[in-house]
Amino acid sequence: MAQIVKDIFIAKDLLDLQEIVAIPTETVYGLAAKGTSVEALRKIFEAKGRPSNNPLILHFKDWESIIPFVTTTTDEIKKLASQFWPGPLTLLLPKSEKVPKMVTAGSNRVAVRVPNHPVTLELLRALDYPLAAPSANPSGYISPTLPEHVERQLGKKIKLILDGGPCASGIESTILGWEKNTPIIYRKGVITSEQIGEVLGKLPQFKKKSKVLEAPGMMSSHYAPHTKTVITDNLMATIGDHPDKKIGLLTFNTSMVLNVEKEIVLSQQGSLEEMAKNLYAAMYELDALGLDIIIIEKAPDNGIGKAINDRLVRSSVKTLDQ
Numbered sequence: 001m002a003q004i005v006k007d008i009f010i011a012k013d014l015l016d017l018q019e020i021v022a023i024p025t026e027t028v029y030g031l032a033a034k035g036t037s038v039e040a041l042r043k044i045f046e047a048k049g050r051p052s053n054n055p056l057i058l059h060f061k062d063w064e065s066i067i068p069f070v071t072t073t074t075d076e077i078k079k080l081a082s083q084f085w086p087g088p089l090t091l092l093l094p095k096s097e098k099v100p101k102m103v104t105a106g107s108n109r110v111a112v113r114v115p116n117h118p119v120t121l122e123l124l125r126a127l128d129y130p131l132a133a134p135s136a137n138p139s140g141y142i143s144p145t146l147p148e149h150v151e152r153q154l155g156k157k158i159k160l161i162l163d164g165g166p167c168a169s170g171i172e173s174t175i176l177g178w179e180k181n182t183p184i185i186y187r188k189g190v191i192t193s194e195q196i197g198e199v200l201g202k203l204p205q206f207k208k209k210s211k212v213l214e215a216p217g218m219m220s221s222h223y224a225p226h227t228k229t230v231i232t233d234n235l236m237a238t239i240g241d242h243p244d245k246k247i248g249l250l251t252f253n254t255s256m257v258l259n260v261e262k263e264i265v266l267s268q269q270g271s272l273e274e275m276a277k278n279l280y281a282a283m284y285e286l287d288a289l290g291l292d293i294i295i296i297e298k299a300p301d302n303g304i305g306k307a308i309n310d311r312l313v314r315s316s317v318k319t320l321d322q
């Protein structure tokens, strides 16, 4: 069992000793380690069962502290930094030699962000190094949005979970990089392409599926419960396709009042932000019930709904396409 505490200095002591600690962010909980220590980084990969070719995001207290870790600081980058940080935007930038190869899995770009969570910002201010942190779940499973989720999945493998309450946004950060001056979204997330477009004066493009592993967050199967999961925009038909099954239902805003084992409405008000915030906790809850199948209603495909649907599709795919 991991200890669940609110005191950042207990976390600091362990991190200084090159141990791993789960930390809250506004998106999901992260599994953090000293970002400049290969010994500490290795423990992240071990605890998550994460392939070593999957790079990590470095978390910083502010933009100024990122500068020594990158080699480019264009006006576009500075504009995005001042508009969205602290916040759920991750930028892929050319790395300096201060970034260990293990962080970037050999790539010459490093993923950086300033998380918007008061507890973790306070922790980062107390440290003189950035924190490498992937989501605090076993590789391929649902990202955690509560300390209990981390405890359930990784409690035997880590000593400490820093408690920052439920994550406010509930799905992961948007990942943005550049290819020949064109801004590209590699992972849809809390910040929408329209919001980025407004700051840059041009809409970013979306990374098309490639054979090369650009960001394993783009792998087909990811964010997946153990229970078979199906995504649909026609709940009635999909439920009808599974007679005599123990069904768990996740709907956006309408209660179906159907004879299923368990139903959770993600946002009574029909708010996509609320749906994102509640989604992973609801998936954890259903996955613990021993159901035959989880049926999830697609979100309306606009704003943060695009990122929600991206995660839903990946959570329902059981095979990797690479």
Ligand code: TXA
Pocket (backbone or CB within 6 Å): 025, 027, 028, 029, 030, 031, 054, 055, 056, 057, 088, 090, 092, 104, 107, 109, 110, 111, 115, 133, 134, 135, 136, 171, 172, 173, 174, 175, 214, 215, 216, 217, 218
């Ligand atoms: O919201 C978030 O981003 C959360 C919180 C904890 O910050 N973190 C997170 O980390 O989602 P993770 O490791 O679960 O997902 C990060 C994604 C992975 O798909 C990884 O492959 C990609 O970012 N990534 C990291 N560094 C990269 C790099 N140098 N080049 C390409 N992709 C990178």
Ligand code: MG
Pocket (backbone or CB within 6 Å): 134, 135, 143
């Ligand atoms: Mg993850």
